[in-house]
Amino acid sequence: xxxxxxxxxxxxxxxxxxxxxxxxxxxxxxxxxxxxxxxxxxxxxxxxxxxxxxxxxxxxxxxxxxxxxxxxxxxxxxxxxxxxxxxxxxxxxxxxxxxxxxxxxxxxxxxxxxxxxxxxxxxxxxxxxxxxxxxxxxxxxxxxxxxxxxxxxxxxxxxxxxxxxxxxxxxxxxxxxxxxxxxxxxxxxxxxxxxxxxxxxxxxxxxxxxxxxxxxxxxxxxxxxxxxxxxxxxxxxxxxxxxxxxxxxxxxxxxxxxxxxxxxxxxxxxxxx
Amino acid sequence: xxxxxxxxxxxxxxxxxxxxxxxxxxxxxxxxxxxxxxxxxxxxxxxxxxxxxxxxxxxxxxxxxxxxxxxxxxxxxxxxxxxxxxxxxxxxxxxxxxxxxxxxxxxxxxxxxxxxxxxxxxxxxxxxxxxxxxxxxxxxxxxxxxxxxxxxxxxxxxxxxxxxxxxxxxxxxxxxxxxxxxxxxxxxxxxxxxxxxxxxxxxxxxxxxxxxxxxxxxxxxxxxxxxxxxxxxxxxxxxxxxxxxxxxxxxxxxxxxxxxxxxxxxxxxxxxxxxxxxxxxxxxxxxxxxxxxxxxx
Numbered sequence: 001x002x003x004x005x006x007x008x009x010x011x012x013x014x015x016x017x018x019x020x021x022x023x024x025x026x027x028x029x030x031x032x033x034x035x036x037x038x039x040x041x042x043x044x045x046x047x048x049x050x051x052x053x054x055x056x057x058x059x060x061x062x063x064x065x066x067x068x069x070x071x072x073x074x075x076x077x078x079x080x081x082x083x084x085x086x087x088x089x090x091x092x093x094x095x096x097x098x099x100x101x102x103x104x105x106x107x108x109x110x111x112x113x114x115x116x117x118x119x120x121x122x123x124x125x126x127x128x129x130x131x132x133x134x135x136x137x138x139x140x141x142x143x144x145x146x147x148x149x150x151x152x153x154x155x156x157x158x159x160x161x162x163x164x165x166x167x168x169x170x171x172x173x174x175x176x177x178x179x180x181x182x183x184x185x186x187x188x189x190x191x192x193x194x195x196x197x198x199x200x201x202x203x204x205x206x207x208x209x210x211x212x213x214x215x216x217x218x219x220x221x222x223x224x225x226x227x228x229x230x231x232x233x234x235x236x237x238x239x240x241x242x243x244x245x246x247x248x249x250x251x252x253x254x255x256x257x258x259x260x261x262x263x264x265x266x267x268x269x270x271x272x273x
Numbered sequence: 274x275x276x277x278x279x280x281x282x283x284x285x286x287x288x289x290x291x292x293x294x295x296x297x298x299x300x301x302x303x304x305x306x307x308x309x310x311x312x313x314x315x316x317x318x319x320x321x322x323x324x325x326x327x328x329x330x331x332x333x334x335x336x337x338x339x340x341x342x343x344x345x346x347x348x349x350x351x352x353x354x355x356x357x358x359x360x361x362x363x364x365x366x367x368x369x370x371x372x373x374x375x376x377x378x379x380x381x382x383x384x385x386x387x388x389x390x391x392x393x394x395x396x397x398x399x400x401x402x403x404x405x406x407x408x409x410x411x412x413x414x415x416x417x418x419x420x421x422x423x424x425x426x427x428x429x430x431x432x433x434x435x436x437x438x439x440x441x442x443x444x445x446x447x448x449x450x451x452x453x454x455x456x457x458x459x460x461x462x463x464x465x466x467x468x469x470x471x472x473x474x475x476x477x478x479x480x481x482x483x484x485x486x487x488x489x490x491x492x493x494x495x496x497x498x499x500x501x502x503x504x505x506x507x508x509x510x511x512x513x514x515x516x517x518x519x520x521x522x523x524x525x526x527x528x529x530x531x532x533x534x535x536x537x538x539x540x541x542x543x544x545x546x547x548x549x550x551x552x553x554x555x556x557x558x559x560x561x562x563x564x565x566x567x568x569x570x
Contacts, residue, residue, distance in 0.1 A: 066464055084467040094461040100566040101483040111469035114479070145567025159469075 011078075012039035013199055014063065014167055019072035021058050032058035033225035035072065038218050040167065040201055045193060047202045047214030047233075051257060055225030056203045060171050063201060064090050076166055086115050089160035090169040093176055095152045098144040098159075104131065105140040108159045117163070130158040133192060150181040157189070161196060168200040174209070186212050187238060207253050211236050211246060219256050228256050323552075348534040356534035357541055364535075366523065370542060373519030376432050377504050380439025384496065387440065388447040393477060395448075396455050409449045417442035417503040421510060435507055442499040447492040454488025455481050487563050494555055498547070505543055 018035040032055030040046045048056045061067055063074055065084040074081045076088065089111070091097070098107050108127035112118060118126065131137050134154040144152055153173055160168055174182040186209060193200070204210055210217045215234040220227060233249065240246040315321050331350055338349035348356075360366035391408075394401035417438045424434040458481060466480035482489065508521025518526070524539040563569045 061464075064464075064468060066467070084464070084470075086468065086470040088468075090464070090468045092461050092465065094459070096459050097461050097465040099462070099465075099480075099483070100568055101486070101562070114475065115470045143566055 013042045013077060014040040014201065015073075015075045015078075016040075016059075016063070017072045017074070019059070019062065019069040019074060021055060021062055021067065022070045023058065023067065031055075031224040033220075036220070036225055036227055037072070038227065038230060040199065042199050043197060045200050045202065045213060045215040047204060047210040047217045048220060049204055049207065049210040049214075049217050049253065049257075050220030050225060051205060051222050053222040053225075054220040056205075056220055057171055059225065060090070060169055060201065060203050063167075064088050064169055086111050086163045087166045088169055089163045089165040090171065091153065091156045091160050091173045093172040095149055095176065097156055098152055100144055103141050103143055104136060104147070104155050107144065107155055108162050111159060111163050115163070127158070127162055130162045131155075133161075133195065134158045134188070148181075149177050150185055153177065153185060154188070157192070161192075161198065164198075166199065168198050170200060170202045172204055173202075175204070175206075182209075189213060190237070207250055207257070208241075210253070211249060212238060212241075217253070219253060221257075229253075345531065345533055348537055352534040353537040353541060356532070357538035360523075360535055360538055366538070366542065369518065369520050369523040370546070373504060373508065373521070374546075376435045376519060377439060377500055379432075380436040380504070381443055381497065381500055383436065384440040384443030384500070385447060385493075388444050388451060388492075388496075391444075391448045392451045392455065395452050396477060396481065402452075405448060405452060409445050409452075412441070413445040413449060415441075417499065418506050418510075421507050435504060438503055438507055439500045442503040443496040446495040446499055447489075450488045450492025450495065451485065454485030454492075457488070458484040486566075487568050490555070490559065490563065494551070497550060497555075501543075501547060501550075 016036060016038050018037045020034055020036075021032040023030055023032060036055075036059060038046075048059060050056045058067070062069055063081065065081050065088065068082070081088075099110060102110060105124070105127055108130060109120075109123045112123040112126065113120065117123070128137070128140065131140055134157060136151060136154055136158065139147065139151065144155065147155065156173070174185045177185060190213065202210075202213055204213070211233050215232070217229075217231045217233050218227060219229040219231065231249070231253070236246055236249065309317070335350040338344075338347050338352075341347050344352055357366070391401075391405050395405040396402075420438050420441055421434065424437045428434040428437055462480070462484055466476060471480050504519070505521040505524075508519045509525050510521075520539060520543055524536055524543075527533075527535040527539065559569065
């Protein structure tokens with residue numbers, strides 16, 4: 001057994017080994033991902049990028065422990081994941097992830113108290129400090145239904161970070177926000193990462209978001225999800241939007257994602273031409 | 274040709290200069306809101322509007338009864354209130370009311386407990402779900418009062434039989450609503466709860482129950498109304514041979530003595546208790562829970 005202190009540098013925090021995920025609908029057995037493998041190291045902002053239908057959300061649910069792989073294994077610090085747990089706090093896309101019967105502060109304190117992480121007074125202090133980090137101190141006694149979408153997501157992020165999870169899971173957290181709020185949230189997330197320094201596994205379908213948020217990008221192909229590429233984006237930030245380096249990588253990922261479509265389009269053209 | 278004609282007829286928007294405005298130069302923004310007048314503010318309060326409806330009904334009652342002038346069939350509001358005062362001060366109305374409420378509370382509490390056990394079983398196992406849905410489908414349409422003859426046979430005359438039929442009237446309504454509330458909790462909220470570390474009993478108590486609270490409260494209200502009706506009806510049926518009857522017995526007794534204003538006073542009390550429970554007790558529960566949480570507007 002290796003714990004985090006004696007763990008040799010170079011061992012991944014999260015290891016996803018050739019994981020195949022399937023789920024059942026009423027009529028079909030759907031294969032969401034096919035032998036997807038990757039490793040996430042401590043302090044990384046790891047982005048899983050792909051079009052809808054590439055199983056990226058299903059993959060995140062498996063890491064969170066909501067479903068078991070049909071094939072392969074997911075390990076956190078060497079231990080296989082078999083159930084949901086607060087060492088992998090998740091921020092969902094939907095705004096209804098907050099408990100409507102708890103105030104903003106109550107929501108952030110909730111997992112701390114459920115897991116008996118610390119006494120109530122200490123939990124209150126800890127929750128307050130996190131709310132300050134996401135600029136919501138003024139709203140701590142308000143119920144979630146009075147918050148805007150962006151504020152709800154910031155509460156969810158604060159709640160997740162309060163648990164100091166080994167890895168923070170984010171399932172398209174900004175996808176339901178308007179474009180202006182989304183950009184602001186991306187910047188805030190990056191600033192928060194600079195400040196707190198957590199490990200995050202981030203799922204998105206936006207190339208731009210992947211480039212802005214991620215330090216490493218896993219590109220998946222759809223039906224079923226398979227790994228297409230794993231790229232570095234650590235050198236890119238908000239100030240690089242519009243620069244050649246940014247546009248080149250954007251173009252490269254775009255071509256990776258749409259290669260199949262271009263090929264089929266070419267094939268049809270050749271046939272008809 | 275037609276295309277070109279249409280294109281020529283299409284109005285060309287004028288090219289206009291751009292506008293840049295410094296917000297500071299605009300001066301103070303005018304006050305766009307005005308306070309409401311006193312009558313307007315009073316009409317905003319639901320209670321006030323309902324009182325007006327009640328007042329109109331009372332006046333109509335009084336006028337019609339005076340026109341009919343037959344206190345044996347339809348006493349006036351005044352006579353009814355007089356009889357009510359009489360029965361409260363000198364008569365047994367308060368005592369009768371207490372007997373009814375006590376029986377009701379015992380039956381209600383027992384019904385809720387059994388419903389809690391049933392629904393917890395139903396959410397934790399699939400057999401439990403099938404068991405509960407089959408039982409509710411069978412017994413929910415069966416009026417509780419129809420079980421009274423059997424209950425009298427099994428438990429004899431007295432409070433036990435009443436409690437039995439009240440349990441039957443509460444149980445299925447509450448269990449049905451609670452269970453459907455549990456099943457309609459959003460998948461995201463469920464996952465968020467499990468993600469926060471909730472499992473087993475704590476998952477039911479700290480996530481499912483509060484998340485399903487609007488449905489649970491509806492079940493409690495329906496259960497209460499069923500129980501109250503069933504109780505009064507049951508007392509009317511067998512209060513005849515019991516000395517310490519409740520409100521139903523009070524009504525029956527006075528009808529036999531042709532004290533019609535007192536019968537009206539009894540009915541009035543039944544309505545009044547129903548109103549208080551509905552619009553005071555349940556409403557305040559709603560105000561501090563689902564309204565504050567934004568789960569109901």
